[in-house]
Amino acid sequence: MQGRASGGDPKRFRSARRPPACPAHRSLYRSFGASLRYYLRHSQVVPRPYLLNRSCFIAEPDQKYSARRQSPGAYDKALSLWEHRWQPDWVQINEKHTLRELNVCKALLDSVESRPLTEEQARAVICFDNRVQVVASAGSGKTSIMVAKAAYAIHRKFMAPHNIVLMAFNKKAAEELKDRTIRSFKRLGMDGSGVEATTFHALGLSIIGTATGKKPDVPAWATDTSASCEKILMIVDHLKDQSNEFRTRWDMFRMVFGRDLSPPGQPIEGDAWDKDGTPLIKTLDGKRVRSQEEAIICNWLFYNGVHYEYECLYERDTANVMHRQYKPDFYYPDIQLYHEHFALDAQGKAPPQFKDYVEGVKWKRQLHHKMGTVLIETTSHQVRNGGVFDHLARELTSRGVKLDPNPSRPIPQGALWPMKDMELASLIRSFISHAKSNCLNSEQLRHRLDNMPAGSFKYRHRMFLDLIGPIIACWNSALAEEGGIDFEDMLNMAAEHVEQGRCQIAYDLVMADEFQDASRARARLCRAMVQNPGRHFFAVGDDWQSINRFAGADISVMTNFVSWFDHGQLLKLEQTFRCPQALCDVSSQFVTRNPTQIHKKVHSKTPAVGPVLQAFEVCKEQELEQAIKDFLASLYKRVCDGHIPLGRQGTVSVFMLGRYNADKPEPLKRWKSLYGSKIEMSFLTMHSSKxxxxxxxxxPSMISRLRGRSFPSMQTDDPVMQMAMPSGDTFPQGEERRLFYVALTRARRSVIMFTVKGERSIFLDELVNDKVVTVTNLHGEKIEEQRCPACKRGVIVTRTGPYGEFQSCSNYPACQYKPPSKNYFKNRKL
Structure with a gap:
């Protein structure tokens, strides 16, 4: 059940005087409707309806069932009426209560913060159902309603201060909650010193300490992301020394299986493109091949030191009027062996869209037989089940080829780099975090693997599980040796102690901030803390904002709140005090292209100061810093001239937000010395700016590149994570989209974006296509670009060659696409 118990038109509820028609509802209305001082909770009316006089039901959590005073038929009929028709009266009673509380507690609601709470904020404070989820807009005062709810609960004597806890996700946020609480209570003349503000981790450790008599230690290497990855690499080195089999597995995964395979027949994303726009995949030895499966074979051959040629001309002439010269996929010149890799499944069938493919297979087999050349074959089925490698090893070694596995073989310039050790360690650390958060053991992980969709590259996933098994065992042993635990174990252990009653929780009101960042382990702890009757859980978050995936955050905890907590009121804070309306509209439209986001309509009364969005493009990346400096100089001059009003601190504040720390402009310190008297500048990553x-x-870097730093980042969750995580957000670049929403909604006035010709961010392209911003040069002249249809990142530019001007992609040589020339079409007409 999900609803807005405190929503609706106040006038409609004020004029509703007639009691309900149903006898059960009339009893409810008489008992609570006229003088209810407390919010009528869901648990009071739904789970245990009790039969009283004449089929009348009333809910009292501590009251025992009275005897049936009606026949079973009448009882069942009354119960059915209750189950299907109780909600309108429940809503009506709580609306009357809310209107009364808005009036009675007006002084508190107007004074608890520096400015009076809005009605939607006040309603969220007053709503004291058992489970309440507040979906907040950016800048809508999430912290304000948490602090106000604590003050309201104490003021109305619902609970004592020491029965209230506010939970945050890091120490800084918890300290801010505590400071805000102290200031607000002081403003109200109340004593709120007993209200606790803490982190999930601190609370979890305290619970374990109470339940066991000994608070566990969390080693530093288990908390810091970088230190955790370093610890994993130490474990890996230890395992390599102990086992050649593990060493080979680790090297093979990095070198050959660093990338997943798309399902058979699905279009692929290329690393490079030919002149016709066909995507190509790069290999470790610098080749460009036409399929992901061929790339895996190439990487295996390179890792093993096998000399081969890709798509070289066949030794006999096969060209005719209808066909070009035949080029087999692989040729091993040292042993004069040809090798074709066929896109065939276990039954010898090709993907449906590969028309006449099987006929081509037959032609190649017949040609080799006729010409007396030796051909070996591999298939898609063999690659996907892993059998291809034993097959190739037998075919090659039986003909005298010696395999020489070497993970340190030099990589040619411009080739695909293998997965780095630290990159794989980071993937493993994230996997451990999610697996533990979801309480998944080795057997359950393999069960999840078996149930993955058809087309998944299960062989790669199985290799990963074979790698991670001994690593997790060593990780847990290292924790045990230090008498410690990691955060994921700690949260689950704390939840279990509470679930089993080994630790009694004193909190009647549990509030969680930034709930979009909740992991399943955190959600489990919250659920355990409010499992007893009469407890209240109040979660505040914004699923439109980016989440801390690296810390195990699972957006489905928020979007599936009811399934986690059985029921819940869904309230919304839709008024923002930060962004002007035009920026609210742009950012909302952008982020809600993802249909899984919870709908809300953001509105603002903040006046606009100049254009809310601006975008400038320079020709080369080296020109970005000068462009930003010119903008700051212009802003500084307008502030000095009085054309731009000063901000809250007597200056104009500017955030420079980067996707990465490396996006920080080097001259920032110098710019501060030049303009710091009027402009307060600071650099933050988009993540840390929340x-x-x-x-x-x-x-400063609205840039999409084929390689290197890009925004949005082209890196996606590795598919092996599906084994450790629930099915989450599958919308393309969903997390990057939420991150850009965070960046857009930090601004009280305007967002200014800088990009480079031929590297314009696809997010900026989207805003341009939506006609909400125009990209100009520094002189304000509009820039029009034609995006390359092949790589979809570069732009079509005019170049000069030996035969005159021609057009090609700006990402040449990685993308060699050339649009057909006008002369080509003229000649075709002739």
């Missing part, structure tokens, strides 16, 4: 705001936001 909860902060500034007058202006500058995004």
């Amino acid at each position: 909860g902060s705001e500034a007058d202006y936001v500058i995004i």
Whole structure:
């Protein structure tokens, strides 16, 4: 059940005087409707309806069932009426209560923060159902309603201060909650010193300490992401020394299986493109091949030191009027062996879209037989079940080829780099975090693997599980040796102690901030803390904002709140005090292209100061810093001239937000010395900017590249993570989209984006296509570009060659696409 118990038109509820028609509802209305001082909770009316006089039901959590005073038929009929028709009266009673509380507690609601709470904020404070989820807009005062709810609960004597806890996800946020609580209570003349503000981790450790008599230690290497990865690499080195089999597995995964395979027949994303726009895959030895499966074979051959040629001309002439010269996939010149890799399944069938493919297979087999050349074959089925490698090893070694596995073989310039050790360690650390958060053991992980969709590259996933098994065992042993635990174990252990009653929780009101960052382990702990009757859980978050995936955050905890907590009121804070309406509209439209986001309509009364979005493009990356400096100089001059009003601190504040720390402009310190008297500047990553705001936001690198730093990042969750995580957000670049929403909504006035010709971010392209921003040069002249249809990142530019001007992609030589020339079409007409 999900609803807005405190929603609706106040006038409609004020005029509703007639009691309900149903006898059960009339009893409910008489008992609570006229003088209810407390919010009528869901648990009071739904789970245990009790039969009283004449089929009348009333809910009292501590009251025992009275005897049936009606026949079973009448009882069942009354119960059915209750189950199907109780909600309108429940809503009506709580609306009357809310209107009364808005009036009675007006002084508190107007004074608890520096400015009076809005009605939607006040309603969220007053709503004291057992489970309440508040979906908040950026800048809508999430912290304010948490602090106000604590003050309201104490003021109305619902509970004592020491029965309230506010939980945050890091120490800084918890300290801010505590400071805000102290200031608000002081403003109200109340004593709220007993209200606790803490982190999930601190609370979890305290619970374990109470339940066991000994608070466990969390080693530093288990908390810091970088230190955790270093610890994993130490474990890997130890396992390599102990086992050649493990060493080979680790090297093979990095070198050959660093990438997943798309399902058979699905279009692939290339690393490079030919002149016709066909995507190509790069290999470790610098080749460009036409399929992911061929790339895996190439990488295996390179890792083993096998000399081969890709798509070389066949030794006999086969070209005719209808066909070009035959080029077998692989040729091993040292042993004069040809090798074709066929896109065939276990039954010898090709993907449906590969027309006449099987006929081509037959032609190649017949040609080799006729010409007396030796051909070996591999298939898609063999690659996907892993059998291809034993097959190739037998075919090659039986003909005298010696395999020489070497993970340190030099990689040619411009080739695909293998997965780095630290990259694989980071993947493993994230996998451990999610697997533990979801309480998944080895057997359950393999069961999840078996149930993955058809087309998944299960052989690769199985290799990963074979790798991670001994690593997790060593990780847990290292923790045990130090008498410690990691955060994921700690949260689950704390939840279990509470679930089993080994630790009694004193909190009647549990509030969680930034709930979009909740992992399943955190959600489990919250659920355990409020499992007893009469407890309240109040979660505040914004699923439109980016989440801490690296810390195990699972957005489905928020979007599936009811399935986690059985029921819940869904309230919304839709008024923002930060962004002007035009920026609210742009950012909302952008992030809600993802249909899984919870709908809300963000509105603002903040006046606009100049254009809310600007975008500037320079010709080369080296020109970005000068462009940003010119903008700051212009802003500084307009502030000095009085054309731009000063901000809250007597200056104009500017955030420079980067996708990465490396996006920080080097001259920032020098710019501060030049313009710091009027402009307060600071650099933050988009992730770390959550909860902060500034007058202006500058995004210095709205750039999408084929390689290197890009925004949005082209890196996606490795598919092996599906074994450790629930099915989550599958929308393309969903997390990067939420991250850009965070960047856009930090601004009180305007967002200014900078990009480079031929490397314009696809997010910026989307805003341009939506006609909400125009990209200009520094002189304000509009820039029009034609995006390359092949790589979809570069732009079509005019070049000069030996035969005159021609057009090609700006990403040449990685993308060699050339649009057909006008002369080509003229000649075709002739």
